[in-house]
Amino acid sequence: MNLTLNVWRQxxxxxxxxxLEYQAKDIGPDMSFLEMLDQMNEDLIKQGSEPVAFxxxxxxxxxxxxxxxxxxxxxGAQFQSGSAACQxxxxxxxxxxxITIEPWRAKAFPAVKDxxxxxxxxxxxxxxxxYISVNTGGTPDANTIPVPxxxxxxxxxxxxxxxxxxxxxxxxxASAMLFVAAKVSHxxxxxxGQVEAKERVQKMVARMDQEGFGHCTNQxxxxxxxxxxxxxxxxxxxxxxxxxxx
Amino acid sequence: MAASxxxxxxxxxxxxxxxxxxxxxxxxVNRYAHFLKSTPGLLWSARLFLLxxxxxxxxxxxxxxxxxxxxxxxxxxxxxxxxxxxxxxTMFASGLIILGFIVYHLLHFTFLKLHPQYxxxxxxxxxxxxxxxxxxxxxxxxxxxxxxxxxxxLCLHLSHGLSSLFQSLGINTERSRAGLAAGxxxxxxxxxxxxxxxxxACQLGWVKLP
Numbered sequence: 533m534n535l536t537l538n539v540w541r542q543x544x545x546x547x548x549x550x551x552l553e554y555q556a557k558d559i560g561p562d563m564s565f566l567e568m569l570d571q572m573n574e575d576l577i578k579q580g581s582e583p584v585a586f587x588x589x590x591x592x593x594x595x596x597x598x599x600x601x602x603x604x605x606x607x608g609a610q611f612q613s614g615s616a617a618c619q620x621x622x623x624x625x626x627x628x629x630x631i632t633i634e635p636w637r638a639k640a641f642p643a644v645k646d647x648x649x650x651x652x653x654x655x656x657x658x659x660x661x662x663y664i665s666v667n668t669g670g671t672p673d674a675n676t677i678p679v680p681x682x683x684x685x686x687x688x689x690x691x692x693x694x695x696x697x698x699x700x701x702x703x704x705x706a707s708a709m710l711f712v713a714a715k716v717s718h719x720x721x722x723x724x725g726q727v728e729a730k731e732r733v734q735k736m737v738a739r740m741d742q743e744g745f746g747h748c749t750n751q752x753x754x755x756x757x758x759x760x761x762x763x764x765x766x767x768x769x770x771x772x773x774x775x776x777x778x
Numbered sequence: 779m780a781a782s783x784x785x786x787x788x789x790x791x792x793x794x795x796x797x798x799x800x801x802x803x804x805x806x807v808n809r810y811a812h813f814l815k816s817t818p819g820l821l822w823s824a825r826l827f828l829l830x831x832x833x834x835x836x837x838x839x840x841x842x843x844x845x846x847x848x849x850x851x852x853x854x855x856x857x858x859x860x861x862x863x864x865x866x867x868t869m870f871a872s873g874l875i876i877l878g879f880i881v882y883h884l885l886h887f888t889f890l891k892l893h894p895q896y897x898x899x900x901x902x903x904x905x906x907x908x909x910x911x912x913x914x915x916x917x918x919x920x921x922x923x924x925x926x927x928x929x930x931x932l933c934l935h936l937s938h939g940l941s942s943l944f945q946s947l948g949i950n951t952e953r954s955r956a957g958l959a960a961g962x963x964x965x966x967x968x969x970x971x972x973x974x975x976x977x978x979a980c981q982l983g984w985v986k987l988p
Contacts, residue, residue, distance in 0.1 A: 772948030
């Protein structure tokens with residue numbers, strides 16, 4: 533199939549950026565969305581043009597590097613929910629489609645180049661409190677701290693977050709609540725994480741605000757685009773933890 | 779936002795309970811109105827509290843709106859929504875309509891500046907005849923429309939606001955979220971039915987002048 537792509541081009545962080553139209557030719561239905569971009573880039577290189585920069589790493593939906601807003605929705609979740617853009621295949625499109633591709637847009641995720649943005653704000657939120665302090669010493673025996681099965685399951689659901697930032701990209705307020713809630717809930721649900729629960733939620737929320745993310749108005753767009761389908765229930769849990777910590 | 783919204787929603791419920799006394803007849807409505815007027819301490823503390831909550835709600839929404847705009851300086855070329863409800867996407871617009879309606883509504887029924895011809899009536903006991911004021915007002919189809927449309931916006935606003943409240947205050951759990959959200963929507967539209975039935979009843983002649 534042949535497609536028309538409207539792709540965001542931006543030389544660097546200072547550049548204003550603009551859309552450019554490209555033709556993607558002879559795209560097979562079994563290609564992933566990123567492979568389609570690879571093929572388009574190869575054509576661009578052959579023509580002597582600068583290829584389009586985009587983030588990718590594992591290409592199997594688990595690393596959280598891909599960050600494309602496809603026709604106004606992060607990861608193209610309107611075509612296929614619960615997957616990252618790398619797992620979206622071209623069979624979801626048809627010949628002659630016009631596809632608009634933009635980067636994540638948020639003040640806290642400054643543009644780097646084309647479709648690449650800087651998501652280190654998430655790393656700084658984790659550094660603020662998204663960990664469990666462990667004193668050094670001998671390795672403790674496994675299972676010395678009993679973890680109830682429902683807590684283990686729930687913590688694992690939250691831990692599924694791959695930190696891609698689609699929640700921020702989808703939110704009309706560019707809020708990072710789903711990401712921070714997943715991290716807070718993951719650790720606070722486990723007995724090992726309860727020791728620092730109050731401090732953690734305070735520090736992580738403060739850092740989130742400091743990074744310039746917006747607030748949550750409970751539209752659940754974040755959950756709808758999340759490749760790991762993290763539930764907004766964790767946002768309620770974080771709000772509860774926050775109120776308890778005051 | 780959530781706390782002030784909850785207080786205001788509480789008032790919307792209490793106000794409906796007062797209004798629905800129209801179905802009990804002239805005596806009930808006028809007695810209730812007279813009771814409110816004759817306890818100025820209670821009336822004015824409620825009014826000041828509501829004014830403060832309303833102001834807080836408007837100020838926090840303006841502040842959050844400003845933060846949200848700052849958080850995304852460069853907009854998307856084409857933003858598409860896949861989950862957000864129509865009510866949640868129109869909160870700002872419905873809020874502005876409600877604000878305008880409150881001013882109109884107070885000028886109409888509280889300060890008696892608009893449509894004053896309905897506001898000067900007294901009943902057999904010499905009390906302000908609120909019952910006749912309501913019925914006469916709602917016999918005018920234009921006043922009915924100017925009432926029902928903003929009340930629709932109010933209930934649309936509440937249908938998102940009430941479910942949002944449980945989330946923001948951390949009341950929702952995995953088990954309760956779907957139920958509370960659905961309950962909030964049903965509750966909001968129940969309020970709309972309760973408010974809308976009054977002008978409809980006046981128009982259809984179910985509620986008559988004494």
